[in-house]
Amino acid sequence: MKLYHITNNRATAVAIKDIPVVEYVDLYNDLKERMSDVRYHVGHYFAVEIEEGLKFYMILLDDETSEVLVTSFIPDYYAEGLASLTAVHPQFHPFEREINELYGVPFDSHPWLKPLRFSHDRRDKSSTMDSYPFYSIEGEELHEVNVGPIHAGIIEPGAFRFICDGEQVLHLEIALGYQHRGVEGEMVRNQNRLRQTLIAESIAGDTAVGHATAYAEVVEKLAGKQASEALNIERMVAIELERIAMHLADTGALATDIGFQLYQVACEALRTVTINTSQAWCGNRFGKSVIRPCGSNHPLTAEKIAMIRKNIADVRRRYNEVREDILEAQSLLARFDQCGLVPKSEMVRIGGVGQAARASGLLRDLRATHPWGYYANVKHNPILKHECDVMSRLATRMDEVLQSADYIEQALAKYTPDGAIPAPDYEAPLAAEALSFSLVEGWRGEICHVALTDAEGNIAKYKIKDPSVHNWLGLAIAVRSEGISDFPINNKSFNLSYCGHDL
Amino acid sequence: MVAVALSITGVINRTRALLAGRKGIRFFQHIYNVGLQLRKGAVYSTTTTALFRIAPAVYLGATMLAFLFIPVADLEPVLSFHGDIILVAYLLALSRVAIVLAALDTGSSFEGMGAAREALYGALVEPALMMGLATLALFCGYSSFADIFSMAQELNMNLSVVLFLVAYVFVIIMIIEGGRVPVDDPKTHLELTMIHEVMCLDYSGVDMAFIHIAGWLKNSIFAVIAANAIAVAVSFHWWFAAPLAILITGVSVGVVESLRARNKLSRNITFILTIVAMSALVLLTGFLLIQNIEI
Numbered sequence: 001m002k003l004y005h006i007t008n009n010r011a012t013a014v015a016i017k018d019i020p021v022v023e024y025v026d027l028y029n030d031l032k033e034r035m036s037d038v039r040y041h042v043g044h045y046f047a048v049e050i051e052e053g054l055k056f057y058m059i060l061l062d063d064e065t066s067e068v069l070v071t072s073f074i075p076d077y078y079a080e081g082l083a084s085l086t087a088v089h090p091q092f093h094p095f096e097r098e099i100n101e102l103y104g105v106p107f108d109s110h111p112w113l114k115p116l117r118f119s120h121d122r123r124d125k126s127s128t129m130d131s132y133p134f135y136s137i138e139g140e141e142l143h144e145v146n147v148g149p150i151h152a153g154i155i156e157p158g159a160f161r162f163i164c165d166g167e168q169v170l171h172l173e174i175a176l177g178y179q180h181r182g183v184e185g186e187m188v189r190n191q192n193r194l195r196q197t198l199i200a201e202s203i204a205g206d207t208a209v210g211h212a213t214a215y216a217e218v219v220e221k222l223a224g225k226q227a228s229e230a231l232n233i234e235r236m237v238a239i240e241l242e243r244i245a246m247h248l249a250d251t252g253a254l255a256t257d258i259g260f261q262l263y264q265v266a267c268e269a270l271r272t273v274t275i276n277t278s279q280a281w282c283g284n285r286f287g288k289s290v291i292r293p294c295g296s297n298h299p300l301t302a303e304k305i306a307m308i309r310k311n312i313a314d315v316r317r318r319y320n321e322v323r324e325d326i327l328e329a330q331s332l333l334a335r336f337d338q339c340g341l342v343p344k345s346e347m348v349r350i351g352g353v354g355q356a357a358r359a360s361g362l363l364r365d366l367r368a369t370h371p372w373g374y375y376a377n378v379k380h381n382p383i384l385k386h387e388c389d390v391m392s393r394l395a396t397r398m399d400e401v402l403q404s405a406d407y408i409e410q411a412l413a414k415y416t417p418d419g420a421i422p423a424p425d426y427e428a429p430l431a432a433e434a435l436s437f438s439l440v441e442g443w444r445g446e447i448c449h450v451a452l453t454d455a456e457g458n459i460a461k462y463k464i465k466d467p468s469v470h471n472w473l474g475l476a477i478a479v480r481s482e483g484i485s486d487f488p489i490n491n492k493s494f495n496l497s498y499c500g501h502d503l
Numbered sequence: 504m505v506a507v508a509l510s511i512t513g514v515i516n517r518t519r520a521l522l523a524g525r526k527g528i529r530f531f532q533h534i535y536n537v538g539l540q541l542r543k544g545a546v547y548s549t550t551t552t553a554l555f556r557i558a559p560a561v562y563l564g565a566t567m568l569a570f571l572f573i574p575v576a577d578l579e580p581v582l583s584f585h586g587d588i589i590l591v592a593y594l595l596a597l598s599r600v601a602i603v604l605a606a607l608d609t610g611s612s613f614e615g616m617g618a619a620r621e622a623l624y625g626a627l628v629e630p631a632l633m634m635g636l637a638t639l640a641l642f643c644g645y646s647s648f649a650d651i652f653s654m655a656q657e658l659n660m661n662l663s664v665v666l667f668l669v670a671y672v673f674v675i676i677m678i679i680e681g682g683r684v685p686v687d688d689p690k691t692h693l694e695l696t697m698i699h700e701v702m703c704l705d706y707s708g709v710d711m712a713f714i715h716i717a718g719w720l721k722n723s724i725f726a727v728i729a730a731n732a733i734a735v736a737v738s739f740h741w742w743f744a745a746p747l748a749i750l751i752t753g754v755s756v757g758v759v760e761s762l763r764a765r766n767k768l769s770r771n772i773t774f775i776l777t778i779v780a781m782s783a784l785v786l787l788t789g790f791l792l793i794q795n796i797e798i
Contacts, residue, residue, distance in 0.1 A: 145612040145695075153692045167616075167768060257696075258764035259688035265523045331685070331764040339767075484616070485696040485768040 003030055004060070004069035009370040013221045013436035014070055016452070019057070024075045027058075028083050035089045039064045041351050041364070043439060043448045045095035046463045047103055050074070054103055059437055059450065063369040070435065084110035091351025094469045101127075117177035117502045121185065132175045134161045141165060145484065149178050156498035160487075167483045172476045179502035187462035193219065193293060193426040196459075200449075201288045204466055204500035208284075209242040210442025211464070211500075212291035214449040217372060217438030219293040222453060223428035227294070231421050232373035233411050234300055237308065238278075238290045240404040243443035244312070245274040247355075247397040247404075248319065250495050251326075254394055257488045258335045266322050270315050277311045280304070292424035299421040305412050316405035323398045336391035340478035340490040343388055352474050354445015354467045355400065356494050359393040361386040366441035378407060390478075393493040430457040444468065444497065466500030504575050508723035509534060510749045515683075518757025537715050543708035550610045551705070558605030559706065559713040565598035566717040566724075573727050574652050576734045576744035583649040588636045591648070591724075592629070595680075598717065599625045606702035613694040617701030620768070624686070624698065627775040628679050634782040635672045638665065638789045639732065652731050652739075663736035665789045670729040670751070672782045677725035677752055679775060681718065684760040686771050696768070726752040 003026060005019045034040055043059040052074060060069040075082060084107035085092040096107050097116040104123040107113060115122070118129050136144065143164055149157035157178035163171040186199055200215035201208045213235055220227060227235070252267030275285040282290045282298040290298055300308075326332060342352070347360040357364040365382035367375045383399045385392040430453050437450040445467030452461040471494055478490045513530040520527025529535070547556065569591045571581040603622050606614040642662060643651045679686050682699030694701055703714050730748035737743070766774055 143612065143615075145616070147695065152694055255764075257691070257693060259684045259691060259760065260764040261519060261523055261761045265525070329764070331766075334770070335764055335767055483768050487695050488693040 001026065003027060004071045006067050006069055008066055008068050009366070009372050009439045010376065011221075012224055013431050013434040013453075015431070016433045016435055019070050019072050019435060021055075022071055022073050024056075024073045024082060027071060027073055028085065031085060032088050034060075035085075035091070038348050038362070041353070042091055042095065043068065043446070044437065044450050044463060044465050045092065045099075046450070047099045047105065048452060048461050049103075054105065056099075057435065057450070057452075059448070061370060061439070063363065066370050068370065068437070068439070070437075081106050081108045083108050086110050089351075090349050090473075091470070093350075093473070115177070117180050119177075119180055119503075120182050129159075129175070129177060132159070134175070135163075135171060135173050137163050137170065139165075142170065158498050162479075162484055162487070164484055167485065169479050169482055169484050169487070172479050172487075174472050174476055176472070176498060176501050179499040181499070181503065183503040184462050184464055187464075188459055191458050194424075197292060197426075201291075203464060203503065204468075204497040205286065206246055206497065207242070207442045207444060207447070207466070207500065209238045209287040209291055210440055210444075210447050211449075211466075212288070213239055213373075214438045214440040214447045214464075216291050216293040217440065218436045218449045218451045219428075219430070221436040221438065222430040222434060222451060222457075223294065223425075224431065225294050225425070225428060227373065228421065229374065229377075230299075230415070230417065231296060233415050234296060234421070235291060236374040236378075236411055237300075237408050238281075238287050239440070239442070240408050241274065241278055241308075241312075242287050243404045244315065244401050244408075245271055245278070246443040246495075247401045248274060248315075250397055250492060251322070251394065251401075253492045253495070254336075254390075254489060255332070257492055258332060260329075260332060263322060263326060263329075263332075266318075270319055270322070273311055273315050277308055280307055294425035294428060295422040297424060299419070300412075300415075300417050302417065305415065305417070309409060309412050312405050312408050316402060319398075319401055319405075323402070326394075326398070333391065335486075335489065336394060336493075337387075337389060339390045339486055340482055340493060341388050342474050342478045344386075346477055347388075347474065350473045350477070351470050353470045354441070355396050355443070356393060356445065356471050356474055358382060359385045359396040360388040364446065366439050366446055370439050372438065372440060374411065378411075380407075390489055390493040430459070432457040442467065444495070444500075445471065464503055466497055466503075468496040468498075468501045471496050472501060504570070504573065504578075504723065504727060504745070507575070507727055507745055507748045508570075508719045511722050511726060511753050512719060514749055514753025515757045515760070518754050519761055522758065522761035533715070537712045540708055540712035540715070545706070545708040545710045548609055548705050551608050555605045555608045555705070556710075558601045558608075559710040559717075561601035562598045563713040563717040563720075565594045565601070566720045569594040569598075570720045570724055572648050573724055574649050574731070575727055575748075576652065576731055576739050576741045578741040580649050583647050585645075585647050585650075587647045587649075588640060588651075589646070592632055592636065595632075595721065595724075596625070596629065598721075602702055602714070609705045611705065613697075613701050614704060616695075617698055620698045621702060624679060624771065624775060627772065627779065628676060631672060631775070631779040631782040632676055634779070634786045635669055635676070635728075638669055638782070638786045641786070641789055641793060652735065662789065662792055665785055665792065666732045666736045668781070668785045668788075670732040672778060672785060673725050673729035673732065674752055674755060675778045677722055677729070678756060678759070679778070680725060681722045681756075683756050685763060685766045686774065688760075688765050722752065723748065 002020050043061045045058045047054045047056045055074050057072045086096050087109045099105050100113045101115045101122050145162040147160040149159045159175040161173045201212045203211040248267050248271040252264050255263035278287045279285045342360050344361040347357050347362045353364045367380040368382045385396050434453050440447045448465040450463040451459050454460040475494045479487050512533045572587045572591050574580040603618045606618040639651050640646050645651050687698040726748040730744045734744040
């Protein structure tokens with residue numbers, strides 16, 4: 001029996017009738033085996049309301065063959081209940097928690113079906129943030145420290161509950177949902193695609209380009225319009241610029257948190273150059289307005305290309321000096337080395353993605369495994385580190401900055417704009433009754449957008465997954481048995497998104 | 504001495520700005536800020552008691568009293584009697600107790616952690632302080648600051664190396680007590696890593712100003728003792744010691760804060776114990792030298 005429809009990240013949208021509707025028992029038995037292999041991980045898993053009840057869709061990624069496996073099932077869950085996949089493979093936990101929160105679907109033997117983000121359309125309105133079921137341990141010598149949801153700095157809201165033995169953290173639980181805005185609902189409520197693009201850019205402010213690219217890809221696949229090579233090159237430059245800017249910011253932020261002024265100011269200065277380059281290109285420092293479906297409002301000109309190449313070469317040279325100094329700074333290494341370990345085995349279990357996974361030796365990089373756009377032409381060689389600590393996550397960032405700068409230089413060196421990039425098209429008709437997904441490696445990791453269209457070709461369901469959804473648990477694991485005062489540097493070394501998680 | 508107290512923070516800020524390649528804030532910005540706070544009222548948490556309100560006054564009062572016993576080279580201190588070095592040490596301890604109790608009084612888990620850290624480091628650094636003072640007392644056979652430093656100028660120059668080391672010990676004590684890098688980071692906004700700052704999180708307005716002023720006074724006490732120790736060896740005049748006090752502490756703290764990261768919290772204990780060991784060594788060396796000279 002066919003369990004999956006096999007496609008890939010460059011194919012067009014899948015007609016819903018081509019996606020097999022399987023029995024949950026068969027799927028469960030298959031996944032139990034299949035997901036034990038590290039080459040597979042879950043891209044998305046969600047439920048949609050249909051007449052008969054709920055229809056579940058699941059998207060699996062095969063990192064070895066670049067295949068994407070899509071499947072669906074319509075269970076009679078009131079009769080049978082659904083056996084929990086989280087119990088076998090913890091990487092399913094955010095998805096099962098979300099489905100449970102939204103529709104009240106019971107998952108048998110799920111370790112703890114806690115609410116994920118308290119969305120406005122949750123089923124149980126009596127479950128509120130104030131009644132979040134924090135884990136607690138009884139003990140005379142233990143104490144609980146609650147941080148947030150309002151923080152002293154300028155970061156977003158999120159509640160962190162530590163259980164500590166003196167200065168040592170035994171357990172950290174992270175409760176999110178304070179940033180919930182109902183983005184997924186908003187994407188469907190209004191079919192104006194310019195408006196949808198703007199919303200996509202605001203899913204997570206620090207990943208504006210990443211999420212906008214994911215949205216544009218989804219729409220283009222539905223419209224059956226493939227972006228031209230020139231457009232793909234420009235999109236790659238934009239997303240790599242964003243990666244450089246954010247990795248620079250995080251290097252600086254890590255230096256700030258250990259009170260190391262020198263590297264803090266050096267990185268802040270370099271980040272300013274980078275985001276000002278974005279501004280000179282498109283008028284927005286965070287790259288908003290660069291990515292538009294089926295075209296661009298800001299095609300590169302020869303002058304802009306020269307400006308980007310000059311600035312990025314400068315940033316690369318100066319950052320490399322900072323990088324070499326950092327690798328020799330003893331007081332910094334004393335803080336970062338062997339701090340906040342997330343072993344590869346744990347990263348695999350929780351389904352970690354992106355730069356944090358690569359710092360634990362787990363190869364999760366869509367640019368290499370599921371290339372989209374121009375990445376099919378770039379033989380991307382992901383940077384892997386095996387130390388699994390804060391320093392490892394910093395070192396991954398530092399190397400990726402240099403690598404991204406090289407990609408921008410290589411792409412732009414042989415690129416001559418011919419003025420053939422069209423203006424954005426917000427009206428192109430979309431395929432009806434289809435499922436379209438996009439997988440984009442943002443600076444933080446794997447971004448997955450999924451759209452389902454109805455019989456008229458309108459977007460009927462839009463699901464978004466920010467890499468933070470996977471990686472927040474990684475942070476909780478990293479700080480176990482560390483000193484509580486080392487939490488901030490661990491937090492910065494992941495730098496996860498609150499609003500990307502809360503949507 | 505008041506000028507020393509007021510200028511150290513300014514010099515630290517200047518040095519940091521210079522090393523960061525920035526223009527930096529005004530030299531007297533910190534004084535202006537405190538002036539602003541003094542004119543404001545205070546907001547109190549509903550969970551606190553009278554203890555919380557009294558603490559800043561005790562903190563400032565105790566520090567101020569200790570401040571009065573310290574001479575600047577040949578300038579006489581305001582107050583002085585035999586054995587006042589012990590009193591100074593305990594006045595500083597009293598001020599610490601006040602602020603620690605106030606932090607516990609808020610019932611906040613951050614402040615509890617901060618109080619625990621401050622109490623631990625305070626207890627650890629005290630031997631260093633006492634032995635540093637003991638070394639000075641040993642050289643002159645007196646136990647009041649005024650006598651020590653007025654007698655000290657007749658000392659044999661062989662002791663000057665020891666005196667420089669005493670100065671070093673006091674500069675480090677100032678870094679620990681003042682909550683500067685590498686022990687603590689006054690610029691951080693991260694409650695979980697703070698030591699001194701976290702205990703003052705619930706204070707505002709005039710109380711906060713008291714705590715800031717007391718902090719300056721405390722820093723200047725250690726800075727001036729360090730400068731006096733050097734002045735004894737070099738040139739015993741207030742116009743030499745006072746600028747020296749500002750410069751050695753201000754510049755060294757500014758440079759250290761720019762050029763290195765702060766310690767892992769658990770390493771701080773090692774750091775402080777090293778200073779204690781060093782002051783013990785200084786005391787011993789000083790003792791041996793004295794014996795030699797007298798024999």
